[in-house]
Amino acid sequence: MAGLVVHLEARRRAAGMTQADLAEAAGVSRKTINTVENGVFVPSTVLALRLAQVLGCSVHDLFELERE
């Protein structure tokens, strides 16, 4: 199965937000944002959609499948 490429950190920085800001806006812990950005934790569809909503972009802008 192809791996997951995460662009969350770049998108968050572009929006001028810290991990704590994004966590607060998405209703999760800062630790959750950190582990998602580092690829340690793959978020649920609901959380991925919520993160995209907060950052004003599509889920595909935050996550994509690694090209084989």
Next chain:
Amino acid sequence: MSERISTVRSALLGLTGLACVLYALGVLVTGQVDPVPWYVPGALGLFSALAITVTALLSGRRATEAATDELYRLVRDRAERQAYWLSMALFVGVAVAARAGLVGWEQGFVVLGCLMGASFLLLFVWHDLRMR
């Protein structure tokens, strides 16, 4: 605020888990079923539960929900799964040790209870620290 809940939770659950391990070690070393007053691990567990609850109440609903988000549930579920199998192994280990006369049945029962509790608590803290 959710960070505070998470920190208090890990610290207190870790402390309670260590107390359970120390109690079990005390039983094995002294051969007595109550090397310290029997209620110490349980009282520490109740204190931890109370302190975590108070911290959550003081931090507010939003912070509490963030501290019990999907990453928390993943960590908790992982610790539960591993603690289940560790507990099964402890049943076998203690039964074999008691049957071989290495430890008395009474002492073995106490050790089993303490280590089963400690296994979930310490595995939860371990995974929680790794996920930071």
